[in-house]
Amino acid sequence: MITRFFSTSKPIHLVIVIFLTLAVFLVTRINNLQGSIGLVLILKQLGLYIVVLISIFALDFLVNKNHLTKRNSYKILLFSLFLIVMPITFQTDNILIANLFILLAIRRIISLRSSISVKKKLFDAAFWIGIASLFYFWAILFFILIIAALFFYSINNFKNWIIPFVGILTIVIIITSYSIIKNHEFTDLWSYFDTISFDFTKYNVLNLIIGITILLSLGLWALFFYIKNLKEKIKRYRPSHILIIVTLLISVVIVLIAPNKNGSEFIFMFAPLSVIIANYIESIKEQWFAELFIWILILTPISYLAL
Numbered sequence: 001m002i003t004r005f006f007s008t009s010k011p012i013h014l015v016i017v018i019f020l021t022l023a024v025f026l027v028t029r030i031n032n033l034q035g036s037i038g039l040v041l042i043l044k045q046l047g048l049y050i051v052v053l054i055s056i057f058a059l060d061f062l063v064n065k066n067h068l069t070k071r072n073s074y075k076i077l078l079f080s081l082f083l084i085v086m087p088i089t090f091q092t093d094n095i096l097i098a099n100l101f102i103l104l105a106i107r108r109i110i111s112l113r114s115s116i117s118v119k120k121k122l123f124d125a126a127f128w129i130g131i132a133s134l135f136y137f138w139a140i141l142f143f144i145l146i147i148a149a150l151f152f153y154s155i156n157n158f159k160n161w162i163i164p165f166v167g168i169l170t171i172v173i174i175i176t177s178y179s180i181i182k183n184h185e186f187t188d189l190w191s192y193f194d195t196i197s198f199d200f201t202k203y204n205v206l207n208l209i210i211g212i213t214i215l216l217s218l219g220l221w222a223l224f225f226y227i228k229n230l231k232e233k234i235k236r237y238r239p240s241h242i243l244i245i246v247t248l249l250i251s252v253v254i255v256l257i258a259p260n261k262n263g264s265e266f267i268f269m270f271a272p273l274s275v276i277i278a279n280y281i282e283s284i285k286e287q288w289f290a291e292l293f294i295w296i297l298i299l300t301p302i303s304y305l306a307l
Contacts (some may be wrong), residue, residue, distance in 0.1 A: 002298075003281060003290045006073040009064070013073035017056060017080045024301070025049050027091040048093060055100045056080065057149070059271050062107040063278075068242050074278035079113065081297040082270040085211045092264035094135040099267045101132035102142055106247060106271065109149045110240050118155060119163050122146065126167025134171070137194035138254045139268070143168065148246045153240035195259040202261045207304050214300050218293060219273045221281035223248070229283065248272035 006013055011071045029045055056076050062068075063075050072147040083089055087097065105128035108121045125146050133140035149155075175192075203212060226245070233241050251268035258265040277293065 001287065001291055002077075002294045003074075003287065006077050009071045009073050014056075014060070014076065017076050019051065021052055021056070021080045021083060022049060024087060025052060025090050028087045031034065032091055043214075047095060051096050051100050052083070052090070055096075055103055056101065058107060059274065062110055063275060065107075066110045066113065067234075067237055068110075068240060068244065068275050069278045070282050072278070072282070074281050075274040077294070078274040078277050078297070079270050081294070082215065082273065084301045085214060085269075085297055086208075086263055087301065088263040088268050089267045089270075092262070092267075093266055095264045098132040098136035098139045099270075101128045101135070102139055102268060103271055104128045105132065105142060106145070107248070109145055110243060110251075112149050112153050112155065112234065113240055115146070115153075115155075118157075118160055122150075122160060122163040123167045123170075127170060130168045130171030134175075134192065137192060137255060141250050141254060142247070144250055145246055147238075149243055152242055177262040196257045197259045197261065198256070200261060203263070207236035208263045210300060210303065211263065212266070214296060215269070215273070218277060218296065219248075219269070222273075222277040225280050225283065226276045242273050244275050248276065 025048075029048075033041070056079060058074075059079055060076050065069070069075055105125045108125040108128070113119055114116060126143065129140065129142050131144070134140070143164065150161060155161075203209065223245075225239075230238060230241060248269060251266075251272065254268055255261075255265050281290045281293060
């Protein structure tokens with residue numbers, strides 16, 4: 001049984017996830033390649049897969065380090081299955097990179113719980129979010145997560161509330177300096193701002209409809225129990241779990257306002273949903289029901305082949 005196999009944390013699980021995502025990544029990228037294949041193109045594809053790989057390791061590290069789930073491999077299995085259920089994410093370079101920087105930011109934000117190196121973590125988190133917004137502008141909304149962390153971790157020092165803004169200002173200074181050196185002029189910061197769209201007609205594609213339905217259905221079901229069981233979490237870890245919910249809500253807002261709705265914007269939901277659904281699977285007493293969750297995610301991309 002899959003859930004029993006991944007109920008522990010072993011190196012073999014990472015190996016399986018790596019090969020699973022690599023196989024789908026290669027198929028997806030090859031089917032959408034344009035032009036001749038050369039060394040530069042191969043190196044670019046390798047670099048993008050390394051981004052996916054680091055994202056998986058970053059998620060595994062932040063979850064284990066902050067005890068967001070038990071010691072198992074459900075979160076990395078779920079994260080990889082979400083990528084496969086929504087393979088459009090493999091095709092969108094900027095969002096893949098932006099999501100990695102957001103994961104690095106979340107790692108620093110959640111680790112504020114320890115009250116160690118608070119100023120450094122706040123600056124790092126804001127800096128990574130700023131970098132992410134250069135690749136996908138609306139990733140800047142994750143700055144709200146820093147403010148939420150300051151509140152839920154009861155970090156009241158006024159200087160600590162200023163530091164995240166310094167992190168963002170640093171990115172602005174770097175961009176401006178680069179523009180002056182390269183173009184001998186101040187960059188137009190407004191050019192980095194993106195539009196908002198509530199046009200969901202682009203989701204009217206069967207593969208996307210199936211993928212989004214599965215993702216939202218399983219996510220909402222698990223989220224209900226995740227919120228219900230919050231009081232049962234160890235008190236010092238409870239704010240971290242609340243921040244996972246805030247992360248999910250921010251990612252939902254990004255999906256709603258995304259100017260180019262092709263399905264890749266759902267990638268920001270994958271990390272928080274992986275944690276939420278992993279917690280739900282851990283709590284299920286009926287093993288067959290937990291198994292059903294995983295098999296739905298496995299069979300969904302397979303069903304695309306019949307469409």
